[in-house]
Each structure stands twice: as structure tokens, then as C-alpha cells.
Amino acid sequence: MKYNVTRILGAGLAAGVLAAMLTITPAQAASERALFVPVGGTARAPVGWTEFCAEYAPECDTKAMDPRDVVLTTKAWKELVRINSSVNDTIKPETDLEHWGVAERWDYPTDGRGDCEDYVLLKRRMLMQAGWPRQALLITVVRDKQGDGHAVLTVKTDKGEFILDNQNEEILLWSDTGYQFVKRQSQTDPNVWVALGDPRPATATATSK
Helix, strand or coil, X not given: CCCCCCCCCCHHHHHHHHHHHHCCCHHHHHHHCCXXXXXXEEECCCHHHHHHHHHCHHHHCCCCCCCCCECCCHHHHHHHHHHHHHHHHHCEECCHHXXXXXXXXXXXXXXXXXXXXXXXXXXXXXXXXXXXXXXXXXXXXXXXXXXXXXXXXXXXXXXXXXXXXXCCCCCEEHHHCCCEEEEEXXXXXXXXXEEECCCCCCCCCXXXX
């Protein structure tokens, strides 16, 4: 079973798909898909995040908090789909080199242009403004299907870890993306990064996509 809802699904059909997903027992789901990414030890934070925190210090000056997963209700899913689609539809993709004249820069796409990290930052901020817990919204570095570095937003829920991605209109369970997961923010502290359970070392940096 592949957990995704496309933007073109009607409201009734989307609700039906989610309702079916929510009735699956953990044992049934685990037998078909890995719901949660294996987490390893501490990893180095991406340079882009470090520089972002230097510019947006109040957003990174946070206290450690207990991990928290979102209870994935039908209402929560619809809000997740709405925000993901809104950002993907609104922001024009542009590399950092084209946009800023530098190889790597993480920032909010306030001018309507940005690359993968900028999409992620905006989705994360919008979800937090809507009341979603920071501990469940984790900036994540992956290798895409071409082996290139890429950034996505992991949303940790009681039904698994779902990926918000500017390269895909669908919200997918992490194990359905075809990506290799490298590292992401810790649930307890966004300034601490952890390696994920893929065999390659956690050295990938997100590129402008």
C-alpha cells in the first residue's frame, strides 16, 4: 500500500484514502512499509543551516524539548496537503547560484523564488504557525534518485514519517520516495542533526533543486 494523496484528488476521495489509511493496524502497515526512518548518531549540521541560524538567530535560539509526533487525523492530513500544495504552487524553483550568485544559501523565498531548502523552510514555518509542533517538522537531507543532494521536510506522525517535497506533488511515506535518507534535525533540538539509517556516510549537502 502506498500512502499518498495527489493535489488533483477531490475532497471526498482524498478523505476516503486517508480514512482507509488510518484504519490500518501498525502490524499490517509495518509488514508492507517501513513507517519510521532508522536513526543513528549525531551528524554535522549542513552549512546552509548554520548560516541560516546566523541570520535568523531568534528562530534557532530554542530550548531542547521532548520528542513529539503528530496525531494524523483527517483534518491534519488535509491541512498538510493544503500547505504543501500552496508552497509548491506559489514558489518558482531557482538555484542559489541563479538567485543569489552563491553556491549555497538557505532562506525564506520571500520574493517567490527559491530552491529545495527554501521550500522546506517555508513549509515548516507555515505548519508551525498553524500550530504543528516543531519537534515533528524535521528538515532532512537525502540523496535523490540521481544521487544528488536534496532537502525535504519530514513530518513525524503516529502513522509514520511523511515527506513534503518540492520535486513531488504527492505527500509520500518516506520509504515510498525512492530517496536515500542521510541526516536530519533531531526531534529534541533543531540545531542538533542526526544520521539516518542509510549505508552512506552523512556527508551529503542539499543542492539547489
